[in-house]
Amino acid sequence: MLEDTILNTIPFLALFLPLGGFVVLSLFGSAIQREGDARGAGILACGTVFVAFVLCGWSTARLEGLLADPDGLRFAAPHMLGDKNVFQLDWIEVGALSIPFGLLIDRLSIVMALTITGVGFLIHVYSLGYMAGDDASVRYFSYLNLFTFFMLLLVMGSSLPLLFIGWEGVGLCSYLLIGFWYRRKSASDAGKKAFVVNRIGDAALIVGMIIAFHSFGTLDLFELNSNVGAKPVEAFGTFGIITIVALLLFVGACGKSAQLPLHVWLPDAMEGPTPVSALIHAATMVTAGVYLVARLAPLYSHSETALAVMATLGTLTAFVAATIALVQTDIKKVLAYSTVSQLGYMFLACGVGAYGVAIFHLFTHAFFKALLFLGSGSVIHALSGEQDMRRMGGLRRQIPWTFWTFLIGTLALAGIPPLAGFFSKDAILAGALAGHHSLFFVVGWLTAVLTAFYMGRLLILTFFGDYRGEAHPHESPPSMIIPLLVLAAGSILTGWVAIPELLAAALRAGSEAHAHPAWLPYVATGGALLGLIISFYMYTLYTEVPRKLGTLLGPVRSVLENKWGFDLAFDWITQRLVLAGSRRVLWRGIDDGTIDALVDAAGAVTTRLARASRVAQTGRVRSYALVILGGAVALLGYLLWGR
Amino acid sequence: MSDSVPIDHALLLSAALFALGTLGVFLRRHLITIVMSIELMLNAANLAFIAFSRSHGTIDGQILVFFVMTVAAAEAAVGLAIIIALDRIKRSIDVDAFDWMKW
Amino acid sequence: MEAILFYGLAALAVVAAIAVVAQPNPVTSALALIVTLCCLSGIFGLLGSPFIAALQIVVYAGAIMVLFLFVLMLLNVEPERSPSGPRLALVAGALAATLAAQVGWVLLQTDRGTGVAGFHVRTRQMAMILFSPEGRFLYAFEMVGVLILAALVGAIVLSREDLP
Numbered sequence: 090m091l092e093d094t095i096l097n098t099i100p101f102l103a104l105f106l107p108l109g110g111f112v113v114l115s116l117f118g119s120a121i122q123r124e125g126d127a128r129g130a131g132i133l134a135c136g137t138v139f140v141a142f143v144l145c146g147w148s149t150a151r152l153e154g155l156l157a158d159p160d161g162l163r164f165a166a167p168h169m170l171g172d173k174n175v176f177q178l179d180w181i182e183v184g185a186l187s188i189p190f191g192l193l194i195d196r197l198s199i200v201m202a203l204t205i206t207g208v209g210f211l212i213h214v215y216s217l218g219y220m221a222g223d224d225a226s227v228r229y230f231s232y233l234n235l236f237t238f239f240m241l242l243l244v245m246g247s248s249l250p251l252l253f254i255g256w257e258g259v260g261l262c263s264y265l266l267i268g269f270w271y272r273r274k275s276a277s278d279a280g281k282k283a284f285v286v287n288r289i290g291d292a293a294l295i296v297g298m299i300i301a302f303h304s305f306g307t308l309d310l311f312e313l314n315s316n317v318g319a320k321p322v323e324a325f326g327t328f329g330i331i332t333i334v335a336l337l338l339f340v341g342a343c344g345k346s347a348q349l350p351l352h353v354w355l356p357d358a359m360e361g362p363t364p365v366s367a368l369i370h371a372a373t374m375v376t377a378g379v380y381l382v383a384r385l386a387p388l389y390s391h392s393e394t395a396l397a398v399m400a401t402l403g404t405l406t407a408f409v410a411a412t413i414a415l416v417q418t419d420i421k422k423v424l425a426y427s428t429v430s431q432l433g434y435m436f437l438a439c440g441v442g443a444y445g446v447a448i449f450h451l452f453t454h455a456f457f458k459a460l461l462f463l464g465s466g467s468v469i470h471a472l473s474g475e476q477d478m479r480r481m482g483g484l485r486r487q488i489p490w491t492f493w494t495f496l497i498g499t500l501a502l503a504g505i506p507p508l509a510g511f512f513s514k515d516a517i518l519a520g521a522l523a524g525h526h527s528l529f530f531v532v533g534w535l536t537a538v539l540t541a542f543y544m545g546r547l548l549i550l551t552f553f554g555d556y557r558g559e560a561h562p563h564e565s566p567p568s569m570i571i572p573l574l575v576l577a578a579g580s581i582l583t584g585w586v587a588i589p590e591l592l593a594a595a596l597r598a599g600s601e602a603h604a605h606p607a608w609l610p611y612v613a614t615g616g617a618l619l620g621l622i623i624s625f626y627m628y629t630l631y632t633e634v635p636r637k638l639g640t641l642l643g644p645v646r647s648v649l650e651n652k653w654g655f656d657l658a659f660d661w662i663t664q665r666l667v668l669a670g671s672r673r674v675l676w677r678g679i680d681d682g683t684i685d686a687l688v689d690a691a692g693a694v695t696t697r698l699a700r701a702s703r704v705a706q707t708g709r710v711r712s713y714a715l716v717i718l719g720g721a722v723a724l725l726g727y728l729l730w731g732r
Numbered sequence: 733m734s735d736s737v738p739i740d741h742a743l744l745l746s747a748a749l750f751a752l753g754t755l756g757v758f759l760r761r762h763l764i765t766i767v768m769s770i771e772l773m774l775n776a777a778n779l780a781f782i783a784f785s786r787s788h789g790t791i792d793g794q795i796l797v798f799f800v801m802t803v804a805a806a807e808a809a810v811g812l813a814i815i816i817a818l819d820r821i822k823r824s825i826d827v828d829a830f831d832w833m834k835w
Numbered sequence: 836m837e838a839i840l841f842y843g844l845a846a847l848a849v850v851a852a853i854a855v856v857a858q859p860n861p862v863t864s865a866l867a868l869i870v871t872l873c874c875l876s877g878i879f880g881l882l883g884s885p886f887i888a889a890l891q892i893v894v895y896a897g898a899i900m901v902l903f904l905f906v907l908m909l910l911n912v913e914p915e916r917s918p919s920g921p922r923l924a925l926v927a928g929a930l931a932a933t934l935a936a937q938v939g940w941v942l943l944q945t946d947r948g949t950g951v952a953g954f955h956v957r958t959r960q961m962a963m964i965l966f967s968p969e970g971r972f973l974y975a976f977e978m979v980g981v982l983i984l985a986a987l988v989g990a991i992v993l994s995r996e997d998l999p
Contacts, residue, residue, distance in 0.1 A: 708834030710827055711758060711923075718754065718930050725937045738838070742882065743942040745845050749852055749871075751935030756856035758927035764907060765861050768868050771899070772852060775875055778887075780942060786882045788948035791956055791964060794884045795972055798965070801894055802979045806986035808899050812906045813993035819910055820996070 100192050103144035103202070104241045110137035110234035118227035128217055134230035135213040138237055142206035149199050181250075186302065191247040193310055196592050200448065201244035201380055204455050208372045209237050211572035215463050216364045218568035219470060229269060229362070236262035240373050244380055249298050249308040252381070256294070256345065259374045260287045266369060267361040279357035286354040290344015297337030304330045314387040325393035335388055335395035342378030346432045349406045353655050355429055359421040363466030366421060371428050371458035376451045379435045383444045390442065400440025400521075404532050407433030409653055411539040415546075416649045419476050420465045423547050427502065428458060430536060434517050437529060443520035445589030450513035452588055456579035457501035457510055463576065464495035467569055468551060472560040478550040480558035487562040492552050494573040499548050501580040503541035503617045506610070509584035515613050516589065519605050534616050541620025549628040742783040749776035763815045763825045767808065774804045841881055848874035865903050872896040883954040886961050 114121070114130055121129040181188040192198075213233060220226045236259060243255025260283075268280025302308050305316045323329040342348070347355040358370050369375070382389060382399070389395055407430045414426035431454050438447035469476055471488050485492040501508040504515070514537060521529040556562070564570075627634045639646050651657065707713075749772060756769025778797045785793025819825050851874065854867035872895050880888035965972050 703835040706833065706835040708831030710830070714757060715923075715927065715930070718758075718927075718934065722930050722933050722937065725934070725941075729937060729940065739947060740943060741841070741845070742878070744939060745848070745878075747935050747939035747942060748849060750938055751931045752849075752852045752856055754931040754934060755927060758931070759856065759924055762861050764903065764910075765855075765864050768855060768861075768864060768903065771895075772855060772868065772871065775872065775895070778891075779875060779878065782879050782882050782884055782887060784945070784948075785884065786954050789954055790948075791960060794887050794956055794961065795964060797884075797887050798890070798961075799975060799979055801890060802983065805894060805899055806983050808902065809986050809990045810993065812902060813990035816906065816909065816994040825910060 099144050100148050100194055100245065103141045103148065103206070104192065104238065104245060106137045106141045106144070107234040107237035107241070110134050111231050111238065114227060114231035114234065118231060121227075128221060128226075130227040130230045131213070131217045131220070134234050135210065135217065137234055138206055138210045138213050141237070141241070142203070142210050145199065145202045145206050148194055149203065185306070186308075188248055188250045188308060190251065192245045193247040194245065197380075197384060197448065198244045200452065200588065200592065201376075202241055204452060205237065205240050205244065205373050208455050208459050208576070209233075209240075209368060211575055212364050212368045212372075212459065212463070215367075215466070215569050215572040216362075218566045219364055219466055220362065221566075225269070229266075232262055232265050232269070233365075233368070236266065236369065236374075240377070243377055246310075248310055249301065249313070252310070252384075253294065253298065256341075256377060257291065259369070259377065260284060260291070260345070263287070263358070263369050263374055266365040267358045269361055269365065273360070276360040279354070279360040282357050283354040286351050287344045290341040290351055293337045293344075294341025297334050297341065300330065300337065301334045304334070310384060314385065317388045317391055320391060322390070323392045323394065325397055328394065329392075331388060332392040332394045335385075335392045336398060338381060338385065339395060339399055342381050342436075343402070344378075345381075346375050346378030346436070347429045348378075348402055348433060348436060349409060350655055350658075352406065352410065352429045353652075353659060356422050356425040356652075359419070359425050363421065363462060363469060366425070367459045367462035367466070370425065371462050372455035375428060375432055376435075376455070379432065379439065379447055379451050382436070382439045383448050386439075386444045389439065389444075396440045396442065398440075399436050400526065400529055403433040403436030403438075403440055404529050404536075405433070406430070407437065407536045408532050408539075411536045411543065412649055413652050414543040415539065416646065417543075418478055420468065420478050420481070420547065420551060421462070421476060423478075423543060424458070424461055424465060427461075427540065427544070430540065431458065431502075434514065434533070434536075437533060438517045438520055441520045441523070441526055441529070443517065443589070445592045446513065446516040446520055448592055449588035450517060452586070453501070453509035453513045453580070453583050456576050456583055457498045457508075460494060460498040460573060460576035460580055461502065463569070463573055464491055464498060467491040467565040467573065468495075470565050470569070471562045472558060475558055475560055478547065481551045481556070482554040482558070483552070483556040484562055485552040487556075488564045490564060490570045490573065494570075494577040495552070496548065497577045497580055499544045503544055503621060504537055504613060505617055505621075506614060507581070507584065509580050509582070511610075511614065511617075512584035515610055518613055519609055522606065522609065534612065537613065538616045538620040541617040542624045545621040545624030546628055549624060553629060739783050739787045743780060746776045746780040746783065749773075749779065761826050761828060763818070763827055764812070766827060767811050767815070771804060771808065774800060837881055841878060844874045844877045844881075848878070862904070862907055865900060865907060868903075869896050869900050872900065884956050886956065886958045 110133060114133065118130045121133060179187075180190040213230070216226075216229065216233065220229055223229065239255045239258030239262060241255070243252055243259060246252040246255055264280045264284040267283050268277040271277045271280075298308065301313065305313055307313055307316065317331065320331060323332050344351045355370055355375070359366055361369075389399070410426045410430035410433060414423050414430065417423045417426060431450070435447040435450050435454075438444070438450060467488065468481070468484065468491060471484070471491065472481065475481065497508065501510040504511045506512075518530055518533055518537075521527075521533055627638075648654070753769045753771075753773030753776060756772065757766050760766055760769065778800055781793040781797045781800070783793075785791065785797075815825060818830065822829055848871050851867045851871040855864045855871065858864045858867060872891060876888045876891040876896070879885075879891060965976050967973070
């Protein structure tokens with residue numbers, strides 16, 4: 090049993106190692122930097138994540154060895170309870186509320202954990218090169234480690250509150266890392282924006298948690314899914330408890346995963362260092378919302394309304410974000426809107442009941458989107474900080490490694506077989522078709538065309554044609570190139586990992602085996618090729634077409650360039666409603682007018698009372714004596730005749 | 733001697749003298765006159781004591797009168813001393829002149 | 836016989852008391868008060884307490900009132916008088932009358948006890964009760980002595996001119 094105890098603590102070790110890294114770097118980071126290698130802090134950070142990755146792999150092996158238990162094994166912290174291999178560390182016990190600190194290790198969480206630590210490790214290594222020379226790299230690596238810890242807690246936590254702690258924690262790290270170069274106002278503003286928009290989602294999530302606890306009596310993920318499974322399905326249009334909880338949690342997911350209208354923070358988040366964008370805003374944090382929905386698949390399967398909302402919003406987000414990406418000139422912004430768009434695809438998948446497919450796309454997307462971001466970082470590094478594509482061009486000859494890996498990533502994202510993106514996107518479209526959601530399919534296909542188009546545009550503007558800038562492009566160091574190569578390999582190979590089938594048992598959402606029409610792969614690929622070809626024509630051969638089209642479709646162009654007005658709307662709401670309302674109503678009306686007035690009135694009443702009653706103090710003995718006499722007479726009168 | 737002094741009337745006299753003393757305290761402005769009115773009230777009380785002593789047939793009332801008289805003497809002495817001191821300060825013995833405790 | 840004496844003295848006492856209150860000149864008030872005190876002394880005697888009657892003359896009329904007259908002379912007062920105001924007189928008068936009524940009522944209601952015919956307290960009896968330890972008033976008697984001493988000291992201090 091001791092062996093069991095030791096082995097049971099391995100996931101905990103994987104979880105807390107990055108936290109340890111954060112603590113050590115916070116306290117001793119500068120010392121390590123001076124004493125050891127100039128990049129000592131970074132190497133330590135990479136180390137913790139790498140070991141965490143290995144331990145996750147170990148846990149996977151052990152998990153698979155216990156295939157007899159299809160519901161997964163619950164790892165918890167030390168001491169035996171009965172005959173089940175379950176340990177309970179009592180953490181919060183208040184009345185009916187019991188939240189033990191435990192981890193839920195099943196295929197779903199282990200897939201997420203491997204992605205987080207694996208891709209995370211690659212990004213840590215990349216950062217060694219990218220952030221070399223930055224004075225605050227110690228702080229950077231400590232934040233990266235902290236983020237890894239919180240993200241792991243999010244995916245491995247056994248109950249909603251633990252998940253939420255991770256949720257909040259990654260939001261915090263996102264703020265810290267987006268605003269990493271805080272002396273730049275745009276960066277600190279972006280950090281604030283991310284945090285505030287996230288918060289809106291978080292509020293809904295908290296309310297959802299409370300209602301869930303009230304209705305289902307538990308916040309443990311395992312028990313919650315079991316409890317819900319027994320209940321009847323809530324039909325479309327009804328707003329029962331399950332639907333309400335599902336929708337509230339989904340709002341929280343929208344905040345974290347940047348769905349309309351809470352997507353506005355993600356493009357601004359590009360102010361942070363590019364590896365941060367790769368890790369947090371492509372591979373991991375933004376996928377937390379998808380994970381939440383997938384984890385609670387039984388809950389969502391019981392609410393047709395929530396599923397419909399999710400699918401609709403996801404499709405809409407995917408399409409709108411893709412249209413905005415068409416007119417972006419900053420290389421990272423294109424990728425940012427692309428991420429929003431792909432996340433929309435994931436929610437579309439969930440909305441049609443294909444949770445496993447959503448996680449599949451999450452998995453493949455992590456690889457090729459991280460690859461694309463890191464690649465763009467390499468480009469930016471090569472041009473010493475240039476991010477505007479209008480000043481790039483022809484770089485394929487000068488930074489070949491970056492170019493080829495970037496090309497692979499682009500094709501993967503566009504959905505060209507046999508790369509990863511093809512399989513996952515194809516599965517999503519299949520799911521949309523299978524549920525007779527033809528509109529979703531059409532819009533999804535259209536978005537895929539647009540995706541291929543804007544990625545083609547990005548590729549051509551950056552790597553083809555003549556160089557339009559003034560810098561001296563140079564290839565990136567190996568610490569940056571090697572992760573690119575690994576991710577490129579992943580973008581090619583991960584499509585062959587049959588995630589949906591692997592996770593079917595863990596998700597317990599029923600069968601996801603859909604009829605897969607034979608024509609679908611061809612139509613999907615055809616769409617992607619169409620987009621690429623059009624972009625090739627427009628930006629290589631007939632380069633005046635974009636300009637003419639822009640003038641022709643002037644109003645459309647300004648709508649897209651204004652990002653469909655979301656930022657304007659939020660700005661208006663904040664300025665007019667929140668700020669002005671606070672100023673006029675809360676400040677002047679309530680604070681000044683009511684509370685201050687009350688306090689002043691209390692003082693004034695006292696003063697007036699005092700002024701009125703002090704006339705009795707005449708200072709003259711006779712009036713006092715008169716009062717005494719009057720009192721005596723009255724008292725005597727009462728005693729003698731009053732009773 | 734025959735018991736022909738009606739106690740009731742003695743008591744009525746006492747009440748009347750007490751009332752007159754009270755009137756004097758309020759209607760007069762001269763400090764010394766006020767103190768004298770107070771002495772009058774004390775005497776009215778003494779009369780009541782004596783009357784009751786007689787009607788009960790005990791000596792206790794008279795003993796009390798003894799003590800009342802002594803205290804009255806002490807009080808009169810101190811009161812007059814105060815009046816002298818006040819006159820020295822304000823050159824007036826009008827009771828309304830001393831309103832230093834006014835708000 | 837005694838009744839006539841009593842009513843006569845009573846009437847005189849009331850008239851003198853009115854004079855005390857009503858007279859503008861304070862010296863006249865003092866003299867009227869002396870008359871009242873003497874009348875009362877007589878009434879005390881009629882009511883069977885000759886010792887107290889004597890004490891009244893000696894202490895009250897003889898010492899206290901003389902003290903009053905000394906102070907009056909010292910202060911050299913004129914017969915003042917601006918009227919106090921009718922409102923005050925009315926209120927005070929009403930209250931005083933009510934008080935008199937109440938006090939009178941209480942007095943008349945009080946249990947009169949069983950009288951002793953021919954009640955007459957001899958001085959010797961008084962002395963016995965005041966001074967003998969078996970009597971209940973020895974302690975009070977001594978205390979009153981201390982009180983007079985305190986009053987004496989107080990009066991001296993209060994009326995002293997401030998030292999330079």
